[in-house]
Amino acid sequence: MTSREEQVLERIDRARRRKARVREEHITMAHGAGGRATQTLIEAVFLDAFRNPLLEPLEDGAVIQVPAFTAPGGACARLAFTTDSYVVSPLFFPGGDIGDLAVNGTVNDLAVCGARPLYLSAGFVLEEGFPVEDLRRVAASMARAAAAAGVAIVTGDTKVVQRGKADGCYVTTAGVGLLDRDTRLGVARARPGDAVLVSGPIGEHGVTIMLARGELDIEADVTSDTAPLNGLITALLQATGAVRCLRDATRGGVATILNEIARASDVAVVVDEDAVPVRPDVRGACELLGIDPLYVACEGRVVVVVAGEAAEEALAALRGHPLGAGAAIIGRVAADPPSLVLLRTAFGGTRIVDVLVGDPLPRIC
Amino acid sequence: MCLGIPGEIVEIPSDRTDLAKVDVSGVRRAVNIDLLDGQPLRPGDWVLIHVGFALSKIDEDEARAALEFLEGIGQAYEDELAALRDSGPEPEG
Amino acid sequence: MMRFVDEYRDADKARALSAAIAGLCEPGRTYTFMEVCGGHTHTIYKHGLEDHLPESVTLVHGPGCPVCVIPMGRVDDAIHIAERPGVIMTSFGDMTRVPGGRGSFLDAAARGADIRMVYSPLDALKIARSNPDRQVVFMAIGFETTTPSTAVTVLRAAAEGLRNFSVMCNHVMIIPAITAILDSPGLRLDGFVGPGHVSTVIGCRPYEFVARDYGRPLVVAGFEPLDILQAIHMLLLQIAEGRSEVENQYARVVPWAGNPRALRAVDEVMEPRPRFEWRGLGSIPRSALRIREKYAAYDAERRFDVPGGRVADPKACQCGEVLKGALKPWECKVFGTACTPETPIGTCMVSSEGACAAYYNFGRFSRRRVREASREAPREAPR
Numbered sequence: 001m002t003s004r005e006e007q008v009l010e011r012i013d014r015a016r017r018r019k020a021r022v023r024e025e026h027i028t029m030a031h032g033a034g035g036r037a038t039q040t041l042i043e044a045v046f047l048d049a050f051r052n053p054l055l056e057p058l059e060d061g062a063v064i065q066v067p068a069f070t071a072p073g074g075a076c077a078r079l080a081f082t083t084d085s086y087v088v089s090p091l092f093f094p095g096g097d098i099g100d101l102a103v104n105g106t107v108n109d110l111a112v113c114g115a116r117p118l119y120l121s122a123g124f125v126l127e128e129g130f131p132v133e134d135l136r137r138v139a140a141s142m143a144r145a146a147a148a149a150g151v152a153i154v155t156g157d158t159k160v161v162q163r164g165k166a167d168g169c170y171v172t173t174a175g176v177g178l179l180d181r182d183t184r185l186g187v188a189r190a191r192p193g194d195a196v197l198v199s200g201p202i203g204e205h206g207v208t209i210m211l212a213r214g215e216l217d218i219e220a221d222v223t224s225d226t227a228p229l230n231g232l233i234t235a236l237l238q239a240t241g242a243v244r245c246l247r248d249a250t251r252g253g254v255a256t257i258l259n260e261i262a263r264a265s266d267v268a269v270v271v272d273e274d275a276v277p278v279r280p281d282v283r284g285a286c287e288l289l290g291i292d293p294l295y296v297a298c299e300g301r302v303v304v305v306v307a308g309e310a311a312e313e314a315l316a317a318l319r320g321h322p323l324g325a326g327a328a329i330i331g332r333v334a335a336d337p338p339s340l341v342l343l344r345t346a347f348g349g350t351r352i353v354d355v356l357v358g359d360p361l362p363r364i365c
Numbered sequence: 366m367c368l369g370i371p372g373e374i375v376e377i378p379s380d381r382t383d384l385a386k387v388d389v390s391g392v393r394r395a396v397n398i399d400l401l402d403g404q405p406l407r408p409g410d411w412v413l414i415h416v417g418f419a420l421s422k423i424d425e426d427e428a429r430a431a432l433e434f435l436e437g438i439g440q441a442y443e444d445e446l447a448a449l450r451d452s453g454p455e456p457e458g
Numbered sequence: 459m460m461r462f463v464d465e466y467r468d469a470d471k472a473r474a475l476s477a478a479i480a481g482l483c484e485p486g487r488t489y490t491f492m493e494v495c496g497g498h499t500h501t502i503y504k505h506g507l508e509d510h511l512p513e514s515v516t517l518v519h520g521p522g523c524p525v526c527v528i529p530m531g532r533v534d535d536a537i538h539i540a541e542r543p544g545v546i547m548t549s550f551g552d553m554t555r556v557p558g559g560r561g562s563f564l565d566a567a568a569r570g571a572d573i574r575m576v577y578s579p580l581d582a583l584k585i586a587r588s589n590p591d592r593q594v595v596f597m598a599i600g601f602e603t604t605t606p607s608t609a610v611t612v613l614r615a616a617a618e619g620l621r622n623f624s625v626m627c628n629h630v631m632i633i634p635a636i637t638a639i640l641d642s643p644g645l646r647l648d649g650f651v652g653p654g655h656v657s658t659v660i661g662c663r664p665y666e667f668v669a670r671d672y673g674r675p676l677v678v679a680g681f682e683p684l685d686i687l688q689a690i691h692m693l694l695l696q697i698a699e700g701r702s703e704v705e706n707q708y709a710r711v712v713p714w715a716g717n718p719r720a721l722r723a724v725d726e727v728m729e730p731r732p733r734f735e736w737r738g739l740g741s742i743p744r745s746a747l748r749i750r751e752k753y754a755a756y757d758a759e760r761r762f763d764v765p766g767g768r769v770a771d772p773k774a775c776q777c778g779e780v781l782k783g784a785l786k787p788w789e790c791k792v793f794g795t796a797c798t799p800e801t802p803i804g805t806c807m808v809s810s811e812g813a814c815a816a817y818y819n820f821g822r823f824s825r826r827r828v829r830e831a832s833r834e835a836p837r838e839a840p841r
Contacts, residue, residue: 004788004789005788008788008794009788009821009822012794012818012822015798023801024565024568026565026568026569027568028564028565028567028568029564029567029568030564215576215581216394216577217394217395217577217581218392218393218394219392219393219394220393221391268831270831270832280391281390281391281392283390284390284391285389285392287370287389287390288370288372288389288392288414289577290368292504336827336831337823337827337828340820340828340831342828342832343506344506344832345504345505345506346467346469346505347468347469347506347507347683348469348472348473348506348509348510349505349506349508349509349510349683350506350509350828350829350831350832351503351506352820352823352828354810354819357555357810359554361552361575362550362577363550363551363552364367364415364416364524364550364552364599364604367495367497367524367600367601367603367604367653367655367656369497369655369658369711371463397578397607397610399610399719399723400606400610400717400719400720400723401719402717402718402719411460413655413711415603415604415607416550416578416600416604417577417607418607420603420606420659420717420720421658421711421713421717423462423710423711424709424711427710428460428710429460431688431707431709431710432465434688435471435474435684435688436471438471438474438475438478439470439471439474441474442474442477442478443474
């Protein structure tokens with residue numbers, strides 16, 4: 001490498017280390033897509049305003065020590081706390097609706113903190129003119145999902161806005177859970193030699209929603225994978241104490257989660273394309289639309305990083321649960337090159353899997 | 366520049382001359398077949414799809430010929446590897 | 459049963475072909491080939507195809523990404539139309555992030571413009587039918603592969619007598635772009651991987667001048683990774699045998715004569731523009747199409763006042779040189795300062811697969827380092 005090239009590369013690295021900055025004057029759809037723009041917005045606006053040690057790791061939920069209570073075994077009780085908003089369109093789609101999505105999403109955010117989800121809140125923003133019958137359906141679906149996950153919805157809020165100011169119905173759920181075990185999980189805990197697993201085929205929720213909007217005129221029998229993962233995760237954590245990190249692969253898909261892990265842990269994540277489970281019709285829809293299933297959202301799949309020697313145990317634990325029947329070891333953690341996700345392609349090559357830049361949109365090129 | 370995907374024709378509606386339904390790995394969509402200029406199409410034929418249009422009918426004989434060439438190269442490579450193994454260092458003695 | 463996809467992604471065949479390619483390379487010689495088409499670039503990147511090539515073979519990524527070559531001024535014109543009251547602007551998803559002088563479609567949507575993504579130009583027509591009180595504009599982009607679908611859509615709109623549908627035509631042509639590259643001084647290319655899907659429409663004959671007049675071989679190739687490897691094998695074989703010809707690796711899809719029906723539809727609706735500005739390559743004569751007078755009612759540029767503001771590419775941008783392989787991305791004067799993935803100037807920075815964007819994001823990791831990292835440990839056996 002010549003010195004001039006090195007200078008250019010150093011300049012780029014300096015620019016990267018600079019504080020994230022939102023360049024746009026207005027919020028664009030990319031700010032909600034879960035990729036780089038979302039990350040920048042969170043860091044530059046919210047983290048900047050709210051900064052504190054509990055928020056700073058930017059995990060799916062915060063884990064709070066509660067000195068006044070003690071957990072079984074006498075340790076200081078630890079509480080997980082999280083919130084999430086749901087604006088999915090259409091509200092009802094094959095395999096689920098905004099109601100069970102909102103309950104499962106918050107249950108999963110707690111579960112991946114290693115917590116036992118207990119109580120949820122539910123806030124509704126309703127558009128004037130929204131059919132009450134649809135609201136009943138959403139509420140019934142939330143009740144079923146809460147029962148299935150073993151949580152109770154114990155508080156809530158309702159607001160109505162004028163017609164045109166919202167799209168039917170938005171739901172915000174928050175939740176708390178208890179950490180029964182002394183599990184320490186986090187995106188910064190991956191180490192070289194660890195194994196990476198996913199609990200089932202990826203991309204089903206995202207593809208279902210894209211097709212359910214009807215604009216693409218594509219027919220398929222794909223249904224959303226929305227499901228509560230707390231049972232599956234309990235089974236996993238009971239089977240092995242060697243889990244380093246759990247994340248549910250929602251917006252931005254598995255690729256985005258792996259990039260977060262690689263960056264926070266300063267490691268390389270090397271994924272085998274062959275090993276990543278994808279249903280044929282999900283792959284077909286992705287090929288037709290020119291999008292990569294690695295970036296497509298799941299709502300009932302967890303990415304697991306576990307010490308290498310415990311990989312088989314973890315896999316068996318996942319596969320032993322109905323929601324993990326399609327689990328697979330998809331890759332491993334390496335030391336170099338740090339902060340990078342690499343894919344060993346089925347074709348025998350290697351490529352870098354970058355952070356999602358914007359929404360995965362149908363493309364022609 | 367141009368994402369083109371092979372799809373199998375599964376249905377030709379009797380009431381439309383400009384459409385055919387294609388299947389891509391279990392995913393189905395109606396595509397416009399105006400650009401195929403009246404080439405006879407049957408379910409089971411494969412077409413190349415681009416932005417909702419069938420651009421070309423896929424020629425299975427040509428596809429097979431190309432794959433045979435690749436098989437040939439593969440075989441030659443295997444033979445060479447085998448020859449290399451056989452011509453390995455002679456056992457001492 | 460053949461599915462025409464998986465058959466061409468086989469790693470064992472790739473290794474055999476890779477060995478055959480290495481066998482054709484003369485020791486001590488280097489080979490530089492350009493894949494003209496952005497779709498090929500995508501395949502090469504997606505499958506990690508370069509790992510199957512010997513060090514002496516270099517692929518240069520060409521200008522064939524239709525959104526990346528759209529100059530800033532055209533994006534600004536389209537946004538100008540989109541921001542008129544009552545207009546619904548439609549385009550392919552690829553267009554959303556391409557920046558003009560005043561931001562991208564995504565930014566215009568954030569300011570209030572009604573911009574919708576479509577999968578097919580026929581979907582734009584459908585939007586026009588169901589919104590009779592709105593003007594629906596289709597921002598048409600793409601090379602010859604995509605042009606016929608726009609032409610058929612205009613013919614359909616005319617047959618239906620739709621009065622609220624028009625097209626902003628940005629269709630570009632590959633031959634003038636290849637010619638511009640061949641005519642540029644300091645060219646270092648040994649041959650071309652020809653665009654397969656463009657060729658389903660224009661056929662293989664239009665490339666004959668490349669072999670005949672410029673002495674460079676060209677092999678029209680498909681889009682699966684084995685297709686591209688085979689095309690490189692065919693190029694090397696031509697060079698080894700001292701030939702320079704146009705060959706068709708993608709005969710399963712590309713007829714030598716192309717698609718006459720598609721060419722007729724295009725010729726009916728469109729005609730060449732005297733010149734067209736290409737992002738990074740400058741103005742190229744007769745390199746793009748516009749709607750003919752006969753179909754003026756469906757021409758967005760005639761229906762709406764378009765400022766036609768030419769936001770010239772900054773002089774310092776050396777995209778053209780990078781495209782031709784004459785400069786490395788980091789040797790460009792504006793690389794990494796004025797031109798970054800967040801504020802791209804030239805086409806090579808607009809697409810994430812463009813040479814400059816790829817180098818900006820991953821230049822600090824050499825290809826070799828990435829390759830070695832992924833081979834560090836054996837593949838996990840259990841599945």
